[in-house]
Amino acid sequence: MSVVVAIGLGPVGVAPPTVLKIIGHHMMGLFDAESWARTDDAIIWEVRLPRVLLGAIVGAALGVVGVTLQALVRNPLAEPYILGVSSGASAGAAAAILFGVGSWLGRESVSLMAFFGALGALALVLALARSSGRITPSRMLVAGVAVSYLLSAVTSLLILFAESAEGARAVMFWLLGSLANADWSTLPIGYLGMGAGMILVFWWRRRLDLLALGDETAMASGVDPGRTRLQLVVVVAMCVGFAVSLSGGIGFVGLAAPHIARRIIGPIHRHLIPASAALGALMLVWADVAARMVLQPRELPIGVVTGVLGAPVLVALVRKLSHNS
Amino acid sequence: MITATGIDLRLGAVDVLSGAQLSTRPGQVVGLIGPNGSGKSSLLRCLYGMLRPNRGAVLIDDAAIGSMSQRSIARAVAVVTQDASAEGIDISVGEFVLLGRHVHRSDYQGFTDDDRKAVLDGLDMVDMSSFADRSIHNLSGGERQRVLIARCIAQQSPVILLDEPTNHLDVRYQHEVLALVRRLKIDSIVVLHDLNLASRYCDHLALLDHGRVVAQGRPDDVLQSEVLEPVYGIEVRRLADGPHSHFAFGPLST
Ligand SMILES: Nc1ncnc2c1ncn2[C@@H]1O[C@H](COP(=O)(O)OP(=O)(O)OP(=O)(O)O)[C@@H](O)[C@H]1O
Ligand SMILES: [Mg+2]
Numbered sequence: 001m002s003v004v005v006a007i008g009l010g011p012v013g014v015a016p017p018t019v020l021k022i023i024g025h026h027m028m029g030l031f032d033a034e035s036w037a038r039t040d041d042a043i044i045w046e047v048r049l050p051r052v053l054l055g056a057i058v059g060a061a062l063g064v065v066g067v068t069l070q071a072l073v074r075n076p077l078a079e080p081y082i083l084g085v086s087s088g089a090s091a092g093a094a095a096a097i098l099f100g101v102g103s104w105l106g107r108e109s110v111s112l113m114a115f116f117g118a119l120g121a122l123a124l125v126l127a128l129a130r131s132s133g134r135i136t137p138s139r140m141l142v143a144g145v146a147v148s149y150l151l152s153a154v155t156s157l158l159i160l161f162a163e164s165a166e167g168a169r170a171v172m173f174w175l176l177g178s179l180a181n182a183d184w185s186t187l188p189i190g191y192l193g194m195g196a197g198m199i200l201v202f203w204w205r206r207r208l209d210l211l212a213l214g215d216e217t218a219m220a221s222g223v224d225p226g227r228t229r230l231q232l233v234v235v236v237a238m239c240v241g242f243a244v245s246l247s248g249g250i251g252f253v254g255l256a257a258p259h260i261a262r263r264i265i266g267p268i269h270r271h272l273i274p275a276s277a278a279l280g281a282l283m284l285v286w287a288d289v290a291a292r293m294v295l296q297p298r299e300l301p302i303g304v305v306t307g308v309l310g311a312p313v314l315v316a317l318v319r320k321l322s323h324n325s
Numbered sequence: 326m327i328t329a330t331g332i333d334l335r336l337g338a339v340d341v342l343s344g345a346q347l348s349t350r351p352g353q354v355v356g357l358i359g360p361n362g363s364g365k366s367s368l369l370r371c372l373y374g375m376l377r378p379n380r381g382a383v384l385i386d387d388a389a390i391g392s393m394s395q396r397s398i399a400r401a402v403a404v405v406t407q408d409a410s411a412e413g414i415d416i417s418v419g420e421f422v423l424l425g426r427h428v429h430r431s432d433y434q435g436f437t438d439d440d441r442k443a444v445l446d447g448l449d450m451v452d453m454s455s456f457a458d459r460s461i462h463n464l465s466g467g468e469r470q471r472v473l474i475a476r477c478i479a480q481q482s483p484v485i486l487l488d489e490p491t492n493h494l495d496v497r498y499q500h501e502v503l504a505l506v507r508r509l510k511i512d513s514i515v516v517l518h519d520l521n522l523a524s525r526y527c528d529h530l531a532l533l534d535h536g537r538v539v540a541q542g543r544p545d546d547v548l549q550s551e552v553l554e555p556v557y558g559i560e561v562r563r564l565a566d567g568p569h570s571h572f573a574f575g576p577l578s579t
Contacts, residue, residue, distance in 0.1 A: 074413060206427050213413040213424070216406050219375060221480075222399030222428040267414040 014040050014048075023049065046183075054182035054190060055288045056281040058247050061194035061239045063261070063280025066254030067272055068201050068236055071212040072229055073137040079255035080240045083140075083233070084121045084147030086251075089244035091151045091158070092117020094171045098162035110174075111186075111245035118241035121147055126233065135229045176301030177248035179288050190246050197239035198277060204232065205269040212267070250303050252310025253280050253287075259313065283309075326351070326512060327372050327402065327484055332381035334367055334536070341367045342378065342536040349484055349512035354503075356527030356544070357516045360557055364536040365516045369486050372514070374398045385484075399428045403477040405470075405487040418464070418472050419457035422447055425476035440479075447479035448472075450505060466493030474502060478509070485513040491522060520572050524548050532556060548572065 014022075022044045024030040062080060069078040080086060095101040096113035105112045128143035129135050155175070159168050201208070207228050210218040215225040243250070257280035258272065265275045287305040294300055327349050334342035341364050349355060357365050370376040371383055374390050383390040385401045393401075403425075425447075426440040448454045451471040456464070464472065470493050477485050487506065491499040499519070503526040506513055517523045523530055523544060530547040532540040534556045540547045548570070550561045560578060564571045 071414075203432050206424065206430075206432065209414070209416070209420075209424055210427065213416075213421070216375075217413070217424075219373070219395060220399060220404050220406070220476075221425055222394075222396035224395035227395075267416055268420060 051179050051182040055179050055285040058243045059280040059284025060277035062254040063257035063276035064198045067258040067276045071208040083144040085118045085240040086249045087148045087151035088121025089114040089118040091155045093174045094155045094158045097170050098167045114245040115241040122237035174248045176303035177250035193242040197235050202273050208269040252306040256310045256313040329383045332378045334378045352510045353528035355514045356523040356530045359533030363533045373402045402484045403480040403482040405473045415462045422476045425480040443479040447475035451475045487515045
């Protein structure tokens with residue numbers, strides 16, 4: 001429902017019934033294609049639908065990744081960006097946009113460089129966070145923040161050295177995130193990659209419960225905390241890598257979705273994972289609608305929208321936390 | 326059945342254990358006693374794989390613990406740890422005990438009615454049935470301790486290790502919990518500070534001092550002034566009182 005309405009909204013509005021008819025026509029050959037404008041057809045089928053679908057999967061993945069990280073480092077403020085993964089992705093994308101690094105990778109070189117950047121950052125965080133074969137939550141947090149700063153500095157340096165205003169704008173757009181590049185050719189990759197990651201996390205839902213209860217409790221119940229953390233972190237990096245490579249850096253969803261979901265449905269991961277996925281998807285699809293609508297016909301970067309909406313959530317959260325302690 | 330022999334353990338620059346040995350005894354309660362810092366918790370941690378000794382062997386049913394997965398260790402050994410505090414997420418007592426059943430289910434399996442029954446039985450045995458829906462964060466120290474023991478029971482492992490399970494418990498529950506451990510007739514090792522409790526509820530005692538087991542045997546043989554005085558630096562007087570020995574302690578009169 002929400003998706004159909006969201007598809008219709010934008011600089012060019014299309015009524016929900018027409019949206020349904022156009023989708024029905026393309027998917028199942030229903031309805032007569034003459035009963036609506038050709039431009040509406042193109043906008044809905046070629047632009048909006050892939051865009052909303054991308055928003056849904058990226059939002060869901062960010063929500064699930066946020067839940068996972070919060071359990072892993074046992075800290076309610078953890079989110080995808082705390083691992084330095086997104087800074088890595090941005091640095092990779094900046095190198096590709098500004099200096100053509102990795103241009104031999106072809107048309108998708110920017111996305112692929114972002115993906116490799118994410119994995120590289122993760123490898124660095126893991127190397128720093130390991131002590132005698134174990135990854136401890138506090139070390140992972142510190143390593144993530146350090147790597148994040150380091151790679152943001154690298155990105156800034158790249159922008160400075162490139163001395164190209166246009167390139168800098170392109171990188172900026174990337175850093176702030178956008179779903180505008182969605183098209184049918186990249187969607188399957190995103191759905192496969194992020195979908196597989198989310199299924200794996202759900203598969204390990206009880207391990208998340210146990211890790212979130214503490215390492216001693218996890219061990220007593222037969223879960224090796226160090227190894228499980230490593231496995232989950234790799235899955236997280238894969239999801240974030242896909243998300244950032246397809247839509248740039250989108251903040252706050254990974255933080256806000258799990259928190260709201262937890263309020264509604266409680267901390268048990270069997271329920272929390274699907275709920276965060278659903279909320280993340282909903283939040284991002286509607287944030288994207290706002291990004292399209294607010295400054296028509298210009299588009300806002302979606303990271304700006306999620307930031308503006310997410311900041312109050314964060315503040316409310318911090319206030320509640322300090323209230324409790 | 327767990328057997329540890331010749332355990333050396335170094336943590337940082339400290340030799341925490343030197344040649345310690347300890348085993349469970351079939352169906353019996355083994356008490357592990359010793360002064361603060363003598364290495365009781367560390368020895369227990371070696372027995373469930375949380376710490377790896379530098380030398381020596383830990384065998385669970387004749388398999389080296391180093392070759393076992395965390396899951397097979399947890400299936401064989403249930404533990405109540407000394408510092409399992411109220412950290413972590415806020416779930417209900419029932420859910421918490423139920424998660425102890427994770428050892429018997431693979432990742433994709435849901436919990437079954439058997440699991441839920443084991444949880445109810447475990448809670449029932451420690452008198453905590455009415456707390457199933459309460460949050461684990463809002464329990465008194467003693468209630469939390471009993472929930473941890475309920476989880477051990479629900480886990481249905483053939484060996485139970487308990488590190489100071491009587492911590493936080495009032496006098497009545499100190500006796501009830503140890504009597505319960507006895508009734509379970511499961512191989513168990515219990516770390517205790519209270520020597521009166523140790524003498525009353527253990528079938529066998531091991532006395533640890535500076536990382537060495539300096540005495541081992543029937544409680545009446547270990548709890549002798551000649552044995553205890555050099556280790557604790559206190560005077561021990563034994564008072565006969567019906568079937569149970571009682572002990573009175575005081576500073577060495579020099
Ligand atoms: N991670 C560590 N690094 C260095 N030394 C340690 C470490 N953990 C414990 N120790 C030392 O090892 C010794 C044994 O500690 P342990 O916790 O096993 O004692 P305990 O017998 O359980 O004492 P208590 O009765 O106070 O519980 C102590 O001297 C302690 O300071
Ligand atoms: Mg101890």
